[in-house]
Amino acid sequence: xxxDSAYPQSLPCSESSNSRExxxxxxxxxxxxxxxxxxxxxxxxxxxxxAVSPLPSSMDQLIQNNPDSSTSPSPSSPSATPPTSVENxxxxxxxxxxxxxxxxxxxxxxxxxxxxERFQRQKYLSLQQMQELSSILNLSYKQIKTxxxxxxxxxKRWQKYNWPKNSHRVTQVSSAMTDYLGxxxxxxxxxxxxxxxxxxxSNHSWTSPSWNYPAWNGQTWCPxxxxxxxxxxxxxxxxxxxxxxxxxQPQIQFQQNxxxxxEASLEIAGETYDAILQAPKYYGTQQPMDLFPDYxxxx
DNA sequence: TGCCCTTTGTCG
DNA sequence: CGACAAAGGGCA
Numbered sequence: 001x002x003x004d005s006a007y008p009q010s011l012p013c014s015e016s017s018n019s020r021e022x023x024x025x026x027x028x029x030x031x032x033x034x035x036x037x038x039x040x041x042x043x044x045x046x047x048x049x050x051a052v053s054p055l056p057s058s059m060d061q062l063i064q065n066n067p068d069s070s071t072s073p074s075p076s077s078p079s080a081t082p083p084t085s086v087e088n089x090x091x092x093x094x095x096x097x098x099x100x101x102x103x104x105x106x107x108x109x110x111x112x113x114x115x116x117e118r119f120q121r122q123k124y125l126s127l128q129q130m131q132e133l134s135s136i137l138n139l140s141y142k143q144i145k146t147x148x149x150x151x152x153x154x155x156k157r158w159q160k161y162n163w164p165k166n167s168h169r170v171t172q173v174s175s176a177m178t179d180y181l182g183x184x185x186x187x188x189x190x191x192x193x194x195x196x197x198x199x200x201x202s203n204h205s206w207t208s209p210s211w212n213y214p215a216w217n218g219q220t221w222c223p224x225x226x227x228x229x230x231x232x233x234x235x236x237x238x239x240x241x242x243x244x245x246x247x248x249q250p251q252i253q254f255q256q257n258x259x260x261x262x263e264a265s266l267e268i269a270g271e272t273y274d275a276i277l278q279a280p281k282y283y284g285t286q287q288p289m290d291l292f293p294d295y296x297x298x299x
Numbered sequence: 300t301g302c303c304c305t306t307t308g309t310c311g
Numbered sequence: 312c313g314a315c316a317a318a319g320g321g322c323a
Contacts, residue, residue, distance in 0.1 A: 104309040
């Protein structure tokens with residue numbers, strides 16, 4: 001019976017479950033990005049958007065409104081420094097000012113779900129794919145891109161951190177890895193119907209006792225081991241690249257099909273499996289590399 | 300140009 | 312304090 005519990009903050013992904021409010025427009029920062037939120041009811045926005053998927057054509061201006069992603073300039077944020085974009089003179093200083101005020105967007109569970117789902121199957125998205133995703137999620141292209149980048153980094157760290165130490169309990173590692181990659185579905189998922197509605201399921205039945213990495217909840221998932229780390233990038237890249245990316249897609253076809261519906265929605269947005277299977281821009285080589293370079297036998 | 304990696308600044 | 316999004320710098 002619902003044993004799920006590995007979630008501290010496991011919000012059932014129920015849309016826009018973010019604690020914070022839709023934030024009253026993050027002001028500016030980034031001329032290229034436009035985080036201006038239209039103050040739409042996030043979730044709703046998402047839906048409609050998802051259904052329509054306007055598909056921005058020019059990426060340099062993917063005007064995205066932050067749906068539920070609470071981009072909160074923090075209440076204490078001195079709107080006294082409201083760089084209302086326009087200002088004359090010292091553009092530099094302006095920039096400095098703006099720079100200073102970095103706003104950290106907090107993606108909604110919904111967004112994270114979709115992102116995670118996607119990332120699990122594809123670590124490198126093509127420009128177009130990112131754009132589409134961005135329109136679906138109402139995030140900017142840049143945000144998507146950044147998020148993916150951060151995830152990749154996490155991924156790396158995760159591996160780096162877990163491999164050496166637990167190399168002896170490979171089975172677990174691989175299973176954990178599996179989860180990491182989403183091969184066995186994530187704890188939470190989201191269903192997106194053609195209507196563009198996102199509903200979440202959070203039943204998952206993975207029960208790795210000691211290996212429950214919160215991982216794809218969009219939050220924590222590992223000790224803080226790597227704060228002052230120094231991985232050897234090179235060696236790293238190799239193994240990393242070899243387990244990754246699109247190599248998963250074909251096989252992945254989840255057991256449960258949490259994603260299938262998601263896929264459906266993606267298709268609506270012009271995102272089809274074909275597209276997914278297409279070689280992304282980078283590392284597009286469709287090598288049949290094994291997902292996991294035999295960790296399972298190195299016992 | 301975009302990615303990787305590190306650092307910065309914010310949020311929980 | 313840790314996690315995270317985002318910025319900055321360097322590289323191919």
